[in-house]
Amino acid sequence: MSEIKNLPYEQLQSDTIKLVRFPLIVGVVMLHVAFEIIVINGQKIIDPLDFPAYDYYKFFFDKVLAVRIPLYFFISGYLFFNRADNFTKSDYIKK
Numbered sequence: 001m002s003e004i005k006n007l008p009y010e011q012l013q014s015d016t017i018k019l020v021r022f023p024l025i026v027g028v029v030m031l032h033v034a035f036e037i038i039v040i041n042g043q044k045i046i047d048p049l050d051f052p053a054y055d056y057y058k059f060f061f062d063k064v065l066a067v068r069i070p071l072y073f074f075i076s077g078y079l080f081f082n083r084a085d086n087f088t089k090s091d092y093i094k095k
Contacts, residue, residue: 013082027068030061 038046048054084091 017079024068024072027065028072030065031068 036048037044048058081087
């Protein structure tokens with residue numbers, strides 16, 4: 001714990017971003033993955049309702065993780081305006 005207190009702010013922020021990067025990437029990928037009924041040549045190949053865990057998957061990624069998009073905008077806004085006491089046009093262009 002004392003190692004964290006001795007780190008500079010930028011290093012701590014960078015390490016935190018590295019830590020949450022993978023779970024957020026997985027959340028974005030799972031947002032765009034849609035398991036639907038797959039029909040090839042009139043034959044139903046895959047029906048998600050045939051899988052017992054599908055209801056849990058659907059609940060988790062649709063209801064529980066519904067906060068992922070607002071969280072993305074919150075984190076992006078925080079990082080954009082971070083350490084900006086007087087936000088000027090040159091600061092905007094630099095970022």
